[in-house]
Amino acid sequence: MDACANLTGHGCGIILASIINGTMTGAVYALVALGLTLIYGVLHIINFAHGTLLMLAMYGVFFLNQIVGVDPYMAMPVILVAAFLFGYGLQRYVIGKTSHGRDEITLLVTLGVSIVIENLALFFFTANERNIRVPYELAGIDLGVTYLLVTQMAAFGAALLITATLWMFMSASDTGRAIRAVAKERQGARLVGINVEHIFALSFGIGTACVGAAAALLAPRFAISPRIGYTFVLIAFTVVVLGGMGSFVGALVGGFIIGIAESVGGLFLGESLGQITISLIFILILLLRPSGLFGEKLR
Amino acid sequence: MRAGQRTAVALGALAAMLAMPLVVTSGFWMDFLILTLFVGVLGQGWNILGGYGGQLSFGHAVFFGTGAYVQAILQTQYGWNPWLAITPAVLAGVLVGAFIGYLSFRYGLRGSYFALITLAFAEAFRVLATSIEITEGGQGIYLRLNRDPDQAITMLQFASGVGYYYMILALTVVALLVAWWIEHSRFGAQLMAVRENEDAAEALGIDAFAVKMRAICISAALTASAGVFYVQKFLLMDPFIAFGPGKSVEALVAPIIGGMGTIFGPLLGSIVLHGVGELTKALTAAAGIDHPGLDLVIYGILLVLMLAFLPSGLMGLLRRRARPARSAEHA
Amino acid sequence: MTEKRKTYQITRRGFVAGSAAAAGIVGFPGVLRAQAAPVKIGLVHPVTGFLQFNGTQCRFGAVEAIKEINASGGIKSLGGAQLEAVLGDAQSKPEIGASEVEKFNEAGVSCIVGAYASGISMSTTQVAAKYGIPHVVDVGVTDKIVERGLDNVFRFGPGYGVITKVGVERFIAMNDAAGKPVKSIMIVHEDSTPFGGGTAALLEEGLTAAGFSVTKVGHPTPHRDFSNIVLQIKSANPDVVIPSSYPNEYELLVRTMQQQRVQPKGIYSVLGGSGSSYKFLAEYPEACQYIMDCNHWYNPKSAGAMALRKISEAAGVHFTYEVFLAYSAVKLVADAMEQAASADRKKIIDALAASNWSDHIMPYGPTKFVNGQNQGAQPLNLQYQGQEIEVIAPADYATSKAVFPRPA
Incomplete structure (x- = not known):
């Protein structure tokens, strides 16, 4: 029996392992939240369709794998581009056109869109759960306390990489600056000649492309079904709020915090009640620091 | 219309609704009416806070589920008569409303922040309900079925739809009266002033916090009473039905489609949504398409189209004298 | 992976126009010699929403049984009457399940098979009881389903x-x-x-x-x-x-x-x-x-079970317990109709209660219902x-x- 076990009832090894695994799961949450935080930060809308878009992208990865034989990770460029175009079109020609710039309407439009997409998926892809087999699904390194899988590490690395890329894009490129301008002051941005509708759609497109990247990284680990999006979307909202709407670094850190809190909370409270730590963090952060840990800045 | 005429029309409508079971002999259409009125009440609960108060909630299921669970638990675990359980059930909803309202409004949450915190509370309650003993966890609660027609009224369980119809009609009338009162009372005027501009309202001496607290309590009471009805009609409750996103969404779709901040908006929205739902089912059935989900695809498309062309809801269309579209506060 | 993109399609050719009750009615005329009036069976399952997979599997099995019965000459004691499926989607919600059963009643179904989940089955059986419609529960493992004294409710398979x-x-x-x-x-x-x-x-x-x-x-x-x-x-x-x-x-x-x-x-x-x-x-x-x-498992020695497994696999449907339990539930009702020589609800209930059916694909032996539960049912x-x-x-x-x- 070690010191941790005397104090907490669980050994140090298992606590350490649960922190490591929580970090890995947190990277997955961050991946899903990165796109959402951009959309939320720029358009100020609660995008109900986010989970559905993730689902759609995962099917994209699946069919590329089944029909063309492409490895999920290799499929990422194709999915990125497709998701970007889909997201751009969705915002520019559907959500933007129908929502009259009002929060509650936008919300319902994204809800309507998600009902349509989910049931189209059910119609065309059926409710069967699909798995993608990859040769490296069991590969990993033994850390002693736990096995770290290649697929976990890939998601972790990708989360860091994508966050850094987005941050640089926002800080250094003209488009990034335009997006930040629109996020901060849309009327002012319009006055200086920025095409706000284009920027909105662009942000939505980039947000959806992030979802596409997440899909490629999740596909080897989670079974795909028309309802897979729901598994991640509420968590993603929590991560976005925790990190601060519009903050990529916030989404990354928030993802890790939520992942670890869920994992360690699950260890001590039981996996089911442990889920409540997510809601409690969500509530507390909304009450005490609604701008989130890294709020206000879109970078 | 003058006040006298309005009262006459209202009484006439009520008489028509009371006489409905004489005309509607079909069990299915009776059930359709019941579910429509049920969602109307659920939506009116949301409308008081969201429509009149401008506080858009994403988690109204938290009140629905609380009312439902208390109604169910008092009967199954403590052997209460369903009539006696109603008051504690509705009060429990109010208590939860006051709790969430106090925290959210004290900390000044508005717009999408308020929406998200209600969502978080509903989710926290769902997790709790799955994990604690008294709700029987994920197993859910099943009420004992009463098959004795003589005890239908005392046990608040009816063999035919008519009993439930009058039960939900009574709730509907209460909900409409509450909305009417809001539109015509000083409190309602204050609430709407807070919705339009909270800072300006405060400058006029309105205690915005107190007004919003009252609104969330009334809203929670109505929504909890819908939960009471659900339990008596379907005799079961589980964490997903109680606190899952389904009821939260139903509660807000109807008033937005029908017209937020109007007396009849939620009811009208519910009628149209249920009508569209049945219509799409009939269409796909008539076309011979038996693949699941297609009716919901059409439903979703119609929902988006309605939003696109009727941004102020159906009441906006009926009224004609279009009020300027309100833009809810951004976060 | 052997799976195909589309799981299955109910014969679209054999389609009968939907009724005014707005229910999805699909017919399977099979051989067009039978002149006897078709008998309607309501199939209610959660084919959308969070139970969509399980519900779809159930529906496949149930529809497959109807096709088979019709192809082999329908209900013989009713002059070869064909079975006609009335499809209902409970959308994974008990209240919608209840409303679908109301619709079934208007459509004049003789019996109902459904509704996979315990909660949905609790509410569909209750409504069916109101109209005295025989309701065979295909899965619904909660034993409370058969413990409420509803004499129209039968469960072929075992409970928890x-x-x-x-x-x-x-x-x-x-x-x-x-x-x-x-x-x-x-x-x-x-x-x-x-x-x-x-x-x-x-x-x-x-x-x-x-x-x-x-x-x-x-x-x-x-x-x-x-x-x-x-x-x-x-x-x-x-x-x-x-x-x-x-x-x-x-x-x-x-x-x-x-x-x-x-x-x-x-x-x-x-x-x-x-x-x-x-x-x-x-x-x-x-x-x-x-x-x-x-x-839940089929009798491995049953030729019928093997045939059903082949059919499922050919249609790209996983052969899961939902498929063979729903399939068996429909076959059970059909047998009761055969015995009752009637499509009358009450007579079917009586026939089910007295059922002694052994020509099935499950390892249960001859059926014997006590309070609606099949006594021989076992995993x-x-x-x-x-x-x-x-x-x-x-x-x-x-x-x-x-x-x-x-x-x-």
């Missing part, structure tokens, strides 16, 4: 009580036969729905009474990461792990155990989501080897062995011997 009791007994027998290698057991169960928590509580009771040291770990549905639980298994090092979870979580758990190199002496589940799944076997043949499950014990799922108990139906403890 029987399945867990038998599951425990057979586990003890198997352990004894293997020289009692098992002392400690860990139950990993989902606790978000009636299924996992209920099963786990009954199992814990039975196994503790038999002298095993039992620990329980719950998890929600859906669950995204099983690392914690697997590490707890690793540290507690139980001899046997019993998962009670839905397929997705079941597979995730087993795969995580494989990834974390955790291998107890055996994995034995009762109503395990993927404890006896051809899909899991096809996709992860290594991960699932030697897993045992006490679950079978299965094990993944090589490329097959073998029946390992009871002896009358066994196709292979249990491999236990699992070879290292």
Whole structure:
């Protein structure tokens, strides 16, 4: 029996392992939240369709794998581009056109869109759960306390990489600056000649492309079904709020915090009640620091 | 219309609704009416806070589920008569409303922040309900079925739809009266002033916090009473039905489609949504398409189209004298 | 993967115009010689919403049974009357299920088969009782379904009580036969729905009474990461792990155990989501080897069952318990109609109550209903062995011997 076990009832090894695994799961949450935080930060809308878009992208990865034989990770460029175009079109020609710039309407439009997409998926892809087999699904390194899988590490690395890329894009490129301008002051941005509708759609497109990247990284680990999006979307909202709407670094850190809190909370409270730590963090952060840990800045 | 005429029309409508079971002999259409009125009440609960108060909630299921669970638990675990359980059930909803309202409004949450915190509370309650003993966890609660027609009224369980119809009609009338009162009372005027501009309202001496607290309590009471009805009609409750996103969404779709901040908006929205739902089912059935989900695809498309062309809801269309579209506060 | 993109299509050719009741009525005329009026059967399942997979599977099985009956000449005692399916979608909500049954009543169905989930079945049977419509519950494992004194409700398959009791007994027998290698057991169960928590509580009771040291770990549905639980298994090092979870979580758990190199002496589940799944076997043949499950299963010696399995596979539908239970439920009603020589609801109820049907694909023996529950209904014990799922108990139906403890 070690010191941790005397104090907490669980050994140090298992606590350490649960922190490591929580970090890995947190990277997955961050991946899903990165796109959402951009959309939320720029358009100020609660995008109900986010989970559905993730689902759609995962099917994209699946069919590329089944029909063309492409490895999920290799499929990422194709999915990125497709998701970007889909997201751009969705915002520019559907959500933007129908929502009259009002929060509650936008919300319902994204809800309507998600009902349509989910049931189209059910119609065309059926409710069967699909798995993608990859040769490296069991590969990993033994850390002693736990096995770290290649697929976990890939998601972790990708989360860091994508966050850094987005941050640089926002800080250094003209488009990034335009997006930040629109996020901060849309009327002012319009006055200086920025095409706000284009920027909105662009942000939505980039947000959806992030979802596409997440899909490629999740596909080897989670079974795909028309309802897979729901598994991640509420968590993603929590991560976005925790990190601060519009903050990529916030989404990354928030993802890790939520992942670890869920994992360690699950260890001590039981996996089911442990889920409540997510809601409690969500509530507390909304009450005490609604701008989130890294709020206000879109970078 | 003058006040006298309005009262006459209202009484006439009520008489028509009371006489409905004489005309509607079909069990299915009776059930359709019941579910429509049920969602109307659920939506009116949301409308008081969201429509009149401008506080858009994403988690109204938290009140629905609380009312439902208390109604169910008092009967199954403590052997209460369903009539006696109603008051504690509705009060429990109010208590939860006051709790969430106090925290959210004290900390000044508005717009999408308020929406998200209600969502978080509903989710926290769902997790709790799955994990604690008294709700029987994920197993859910099943009420004992009463098959004795003589005890239908005392046990608040009816063999035919008519009993439930009058039960939900009574709730509907209460909900409409509450909305009417809001539109015509000083409190309602204050609430709407807070919705339009909270800072300006405060400058006029309105205690915005107190007004919003009252609104969330009334809203929670109505929504909890819908939960009471659900339990008596379907005799079961589980964490997903109680606190899952389904009821939260139903509660807000109807008033937005029908017209937020109007007396009849939620009811009208519910009628149209249920009508569209049945219509799409009939269409796909008539076309011979038996693949699941297609009716919901059409439903979703119609929902988006309605939003696109009727941004102020159906009441906006009926009224004609279009009020300027309100833009809810951004976060 | 053998799966095809589209799972199945009900014969679109054999379509009869929908009724005014707005229900999806699909007919299967088969041979056009029968002049007898068709008999309508209401099929209510959650084919959309969160139970969409299970509901769709049920519907496939039920529709397949109707096709088969019609192709072989319909209900003979009714002059070869054809069966006509009236399809209902409960959208995974009890209230919608109830409303679909109201619709069925208007459409004039003679009987109802449904509604997979316990909660939905509770509400559909109640409405059916109001109109005296016979309602055969295809899955719905909560025993409360048949404990309310509703004389129109019948369940062909076994409920929780029987399945867990038998599951425990057979586990003890198997352990004894293997020289009692098992002392400690860990139950990993989902606790978000009636299924996992209920099963786990009954199992814990039975196994503790038999002298095993039992620990329980719950998890929600859906669950995204099983690392914690697997590490707890690793540290507690139980001899046997019993998962009670839905397929997705079941597979995730087993795969995580494989990834974390955790291998107890055996994995034995009762109503395990993927404890006896051809899909899991096809996709992860290594991960699932030697897993045992006490679950709904067809009679392995039944030619009809094998034929149904072929049909399912040809249609790209996984041959799951939903398929053969719903299929059997429809066949049961058809047999009752045959016996009653009537499409009258009351007469069908009487025929079901007196039913003594043995020409079915399930390992239940002749039917005998007490308070609506089929007394002979029992689960079978299965094990993944090589490329097959073998029946390992009871002896009358066994196709292979249990491999236990699992070879290292």
